[in-house]
Amino acid sequence: MKFTSEDIETLEQIILARRDVRGNRFINSPVSQKDIDKILFAGVNAPSVGFSQPWEFVVIKDLDIRNKIKESFFEENEKAKQLFKEKRADAYTQLKLEGIIESALNIAVFYKPSKHPILGQTTMKEAGVYSVVCAIQNMWLMARALGVGLGWVSILDPNKIKTILKAPKDRKLIGYLCLGHVDKFYENPELERLQWEKRKNINDIVIKESY
């Protein structure tokens, strides 16, 4: 299949328009099963080391479960606040950093290690986990194309999440995603807009031939 210059432009637009969405932007509106299926389909068509497809997706709508997850966020966020000083501590406290309850659904994405050797994973064991991250990025882009906001919450204790979701011992939590319709997508990343971090210059991060 050959893609046109319009197709290339479309992909670039989706990449540029993708945002990390938090609870301040989600609106109370369900996401259709058709959209959820399309997002999961994008995920399972990600690359995976040795075609191992080492991913599992727990789709969570139940509010009791989500309230328990949110408790872990509160605990970890309290610890996180201590790490930022003065002005930055004030700014941190004012940020809305998750949308666990405000979103329409959550998807916990796990890595399931294989019991047999996986082609391509024999030296760099992390390649399995990286495959799961590729799946999440595909889901994120597809969600954005569908007009569905997605936020990745990493201020969570993976072991507590595993216990809440009754995950088997060998599974590893990679990402905890909140999905839902939004009132708007920001034009720029929220942390760039708020000048929390500056955008890096491409010339500082692209290196020719070797360091």
Add this chain to the structure above:
Amino acid sequence: MKFTSEDIETLEQIILARRDVRGNRFINSPVSQKDIDKILFAGVNAPSVGFSQPWEFVVIKDLDIRNKIKESFFEENEKAKQLFKEKRADAYTQLKLEGIIESALNIAVFYKPSKHPILGQTTMKEAGVYSVVCAIQNMWLMARALGVGLGWVSILDPNKIKTILKAPKDRKLIGYLCLGHVDKFYENPELERLQWEKRKNINDIVIKESY
């Protein structure tokens, strides 16, 4: 920005048409600087934890460097072969698993840890590395849209690659990518086509509410 049903279809087609490309498909034809820039631009517009943008890209065309990298592949691949038994060992030996020399260029993608605390990375430290993987997946999709093949080589010793590329001590190699024009993209993943692994059924990997 609102995307149309045609845009959604385009994204899905690019996701489905993306392949892991090895040396048996690359053709001897340079990739334009314009295409390289578009691929890198897709990368740096990936999500990153706390907008930390913790990525660095070493663009390698030099054949002496690539030959050294390939030595690490040979060493690690010899070890890998021992892990597969009987029929699978024969099949493994026949597979072409990289395109380090056959491709037009390589890109080594590194994670650069931050010296100050990163928002969102205080509990799950891996979130920084995951951001770099999201960048790689964006690059992979953009390469495919542009008609450029990309293969991720993970049968490499990261420490040897760091030494060859003179990478600072704190950097972590996440992905080693080979890029180039191809004679064709396979319709299905090569390892699926060769029945090395079976495609998983979505019902076996999507879980409702909890395990």
